[in-house]
Amino acid sequence: MSKIRVYEYAKEKNVSSKEIINKLKDMNVEVSNHMSMINDTAKDKLDKSFTAKSAGSEKVAIKTGNSANTSNSANNGQNNKPKGKSGGGQNRSQQRGGNNRPGKGGQNRRGGRNNNRSQKPQQKRPAMPTPDKITFKGSLAVSELAAKLHRESAEIIKKLFLQGVMATKNQELDKDAIELICAEYDVEVEEEVDVDVTDLDNYKIEDKEDDLQERPAVVTIMGHVDHGKTTLLDSIRDTKVTEGEAGGITQHIGAYQIEENGKKITFLDTPGHAAFTSMRSRGAQVTDIAILVVAADDGVMPQTVEAINHAKAAEVPIIIAVNKIDLEGANPDRVMQELTEHGLIPEDWGGDTIFVQLSAKKREGIDDLLEMILLVTEVEELKANPNRPAEGTVIEAQLDKGRGPVATLLVQNGTMHVGDSIVVGHSYGRVRAMVNDLGRRVKTAAPSTPVEITGLNSVPNAGDQFMVFKDEKQARQVGEAKQQRQVEENRSSGARVSLDDLFNQIKQGEVKDINLIVKADVHGSVEAMAASLEKIEVEGVKVRIIHTGVGAITESDVILASASNAIIIGFNVRPDTNAKKAAESENVDIRQHRIIYKVIEEIESAMKGMLDPEFEEKVIGQAEVREIFKVSRIGTIAGSYVTEGKITRDASIRVIRDSVVIVEDEIDSLKRFKDDVREVATNYECGITLKSFHDLKEGDTFEAYVMEEIERK
Numbered sequence: 091m092s093k094i095r096v097y098e099y100a101k102e103k104n105v106s107s108k109e110i111i112n113k114l115k116d117m118n119v120e121v122s123n124h125m126s127m128i129n130d131t132a133k134d135k136l137d138k139s140f141t142a143k144s145a146g147s148e149k150v151a152i153k154t155g156n157s158a159n160t161s162n163s164a165n166n167g168q169n170n171k172p173k174g175k176s177g178g179g180q181n182r183s184q185q186r187g188g189n190n191r192p193g194k195g196g197q198n199r200r201g202g203r204n205n206n207r208s209q210k211p212q213q214k215r216p217a218m219p220t221p222d223k224i225t226f227k228g229s230l231a232v233s234e235l236a237a238k239l240h241r242e243s244a245e246i247i248k249k250l251f252l253q254g255v256m257a258t259k260n261q262e263l264d265k266d267a268i269e270l271i272c273a274e275y276d277v278e279v280e281e282e283v284d285v286d287v288t289d290l291d292n293y294k295i296e297d298k299e300d301d302l303q304e305r306p307a308v309v310t311i312m313g314h315v316d317h318g319k320t321t322l323l324d325s326i327r328d329t330k331v332t333e334g335e336a337g338g339i340t341q342h343i344g345a346y347q348i349e350e351n352g353k354k355i356t357f358l359d360t361p362g363h364a365a366f367t368s369m370r371s372r373g374a375q376v377t378d379i380a381i382l383v384v385a386a387d388d389g390v391m392p393q394t395v396e397a398i399n400h401a402k403a404a405e406v407p408i409i410i411a412v413n414k415i416d417l418e419g420a421n422p423d424r425v426m427q428e429l430t431e432h433g434l435i436p437e438d439w440g441g442d443t444i445f446v447q448l449s450a451k452k453r454e455g456i457d458d459l460l461e462m463i464l465l466v467t468e469v470e471e472l473k474a475n476p477n478r479p480a481e482g483t484v485i486e487a488q489l490d491k492g493r494g495p496v497a498t499l500l501v502q503n504g505t506m507h508v509g510d511s512i513v514v515g516h517s518y519g520r521v522r523a524m525v526n527d528l529g530r531r532v533k534t535a536a537p538s539t540p541v542e543i544t545g546l547n548s549v550p551n552a553g554d555q556f557m558v559f560k561d562e563k564q565a566r567q568v569g570e571a572k573q574q575r576q577v578e579e580n581r582s583s584g585a586r587v588s589l590d591d592l593f594n595q596i597k598q599g600e601v602k603d604i605n606l607i608v609k610a611d612v613h614g615s616v617e618a619m620a621a622s623l624e625k626i627e628v629e630g631v632k633v634r635i636i637h638t639g640v641g642a643i644t645e646s647d648v649i650l651a652s653a654s655n656a657i658i659i660g661f662n663v664r665p666d667t668n669a670k671k672a673a674e675s676e677n678v679d680i681r682q683h684r685i686i687y688k689v690i691e692e693i694e695s696a697m698k699g700m701l702d703p704e705f706e707e708k709v710i711g712q713a714e715v716r717e718i719f720k721v722s723r724i725g726t727i728a729g730s731y732v733t734e735g736k737i738t739r740d741a742s743i744r745v746i747r748d749s750v751v752i753v754e755d756e757i758d759s760l761k762r763f764k765d766d767v768r769e770v771a772t773n774y775e776c777g778i779t780l781k782s783f784h785d786l787k788e789g790d791t792f793e794a795y796v797m798e799e800i801e802r803k
């Protein structure tokens with residue numbers, strides 16, 4: 091038995107030694123380098139793999155009609171046989187001999203075929219085995235499908251033709267056509283779909299039927315204005331929540347849970363159907379049962395009908411609470427009658443709608459209502475798997491000054507634990523602390539439980555989906571990808587909210603919340619302003635304060651504004667240089683004010699479409715105070731250096747100290763040396779005195795601005 095070294099074999103086959111080493115490794119034959127010996131068994135295997143390979147390459151040769159090349163390359167292989175190794179193994183000489191002895195073609199298929207082919211090239215193409223399965227993305231051209239099936243395009247074209255489809259080689263075939271053709275060859279087809287890493291649906295865990303357990307119903311109370319939604323929610327909470335929970339302080343977290351006959355019911359504590367609908371518009375379905383409150387003295391009103399339609403669209407069972415039956419003018423029968431017109435027919439009248447008569451104010455009939463809720467819950471067979479990572483929906487979220495982003499989450503499946511890694515809408519983090527509706531810290535939250543959590547890196551939106559990930563790293567990756575996606579979407583949409591076109595965007599339904607970032611010089615102002623701004627509501631559009639802070643407007647404020655489509659309000663503070671640049675490139679609107687009511691007025695009138703800025707402030711230059719001269723008769727002269735733009739005699743001046751506007755004033759005198767001048771340009775020194783403010787300090791900055799009339803769009 092003779093042996094051959096890797097490099098020799100490689101040379102013989104006209105391939106690199108590396109390729110041979112890899113092939114041997116694939117065959118589990120250990121070789122250390124190109125000098126290693128290949129034993130006979132391994133060589134046999136290698137020979138076979140080369141035979142198979144060359145059979146495959148023949149297809150190409152035939153296709154190009156260049157059969158001579160194929161034979162040449164076979165010859166080359168022989169010619170490259172290492173010298174001095176003539177005894178180079180019987181195997182080799184046998185194989186080579188195969189070429190010389192066509193009659194024994196079976197020993198060397200390649201050689202045999204080559205010879206045959208040179209006689210009858212058209213017939214000799216070997217059929218590559220049809221694959222068991224092919225994969226594709228989107229669509230395939232006929233030629234691509236042919237290649238995947240190891241067939242000629244003509245064959246596929248013919249098959250298509252027989253199926254009544256006229257196609258050319260380059261024609262794109264859709265999924266159906268691909269499947270049809272593959273079915274003829276008994277080949278399985280799999281469509282490769284790009285997985286969207288930001289889509290939480292891709293991470294959803296399917297529960298086995300056996301793992302599902304009963305869960306409490308999540309109930310929303312809807313109805314017309316003043317029909318008693320809040321009173322009903324309050325009376326349910328007051329009568330039930332504190333029972334057995336002595337000392338429990340109810341807390342408004344957007345939802346609460348009560349217990350009736352040993353069973354829990356979760357109420358979304360957001361009166362009106364606004365929450366219900368806005369969540370649904372985000373694709374979140376949190377409600378299992380809708381309670382429709384109708385005042386017995388008022389009957390069916392426009393919002394009652396709206397509520398019915400929303401509940402029907404969401405395919406949520408409706409229980410009618412006929413409220414205020416304590417009133418003299420109460421007429422429950424009329425309510426029932428009116429509701430039949432909307433397909434809600436009481437059981438007594440042959441329908442299947444549950445009606446409960448109650449007085450939310452007098453707390454009568456509450457137990458009946460709860461009993462009916464439990465009944466519907468049973469019928470609906472509401473289930474979840476508590477033994478898996480949690481997922482659900484954001485009920486409410488806001489930024490808390492002390493605790494950072496705070497979100498009330500409704501766990502809809504699984505159980506949430508403190509410490510869980512979580513992705514919530516576009517934010518993510520680890521559940522730092524969980525508080526229930528009684529204000530108590532809890533460690534776990536089972537299905538249908540509302541909990542308030544902290545630990546997120548930003549404020550999510552109501553209606554956002556959340557999901558707990560077992561792997562913290564994965565949670566972070568998904569969260570970061572989602573955040574990045576949002577930044578890109580906002581950037582590409584280019585439709586940043588600016589106060590000037592806010593009204594149009596509201597009208598077109600593009601804006602539902604106005605996100606604001608509030609920066610001010612002192613805590614008190616931030617708080618006062620945030621509180622007043624949050625109260626503004628025009629046409630159902632609300633102000634949402636997503637971030638507040640004390641100090642200059644920074645680049646990170648601008649980036650946050652850009653990512654969340656927010657407007658920045660600076661109260662007595664300015665953007666620093668980087669923030670200015672970022673705001674320009676990111677197209678973020680920064681509004682600067684010195685009087686609180688002006689801020690409120692501006693936002694409110696912008697929302698009403700009445701923003702009418704006829705004049706706009708234009709900053710024309712900046713100067714740095716380098717030296718202070720106190721002159722008894724004149725006051726304080728600020729020896730200044732113009733760093734940007736120009737300072738003009740008639741400009742208004744803001745004095746900025748540590749990024750905070752400390753005063754606004756007028757120029758009293760502007761001098762170059764001893765002369766009064768009308769303006770001083772960049773890189774020139776000048777002496778400035780102000781009309782009323784004299785407490786200037788070295789390092790102060792003068793910002794010069796003029797009011798310019800602007801053209802309205």
Ligand SMILES: Nc1nc2c(ncn2[C@@H]2O[C@H](COP(=O)(O)OP(=O)(O)OP(=O)(O)O)[C@@H](O)[C@H]2O)c(=O)[nH]1
Nearest residue numbers: 314315316317318319320321413414449450451452
């Ligand atoms: N007599 C009587 N008055 C009630 C009853 N329920 C509510 N009210 C009164 O009706 C008025 C409106 O009640 P709310 O609970 O604020 O009504 P609402 O539907 O939440 O109203 P909006 O929040 O404005 O949509 C209040 O003055 C309540 O005291 C009731 O059962 N009987």
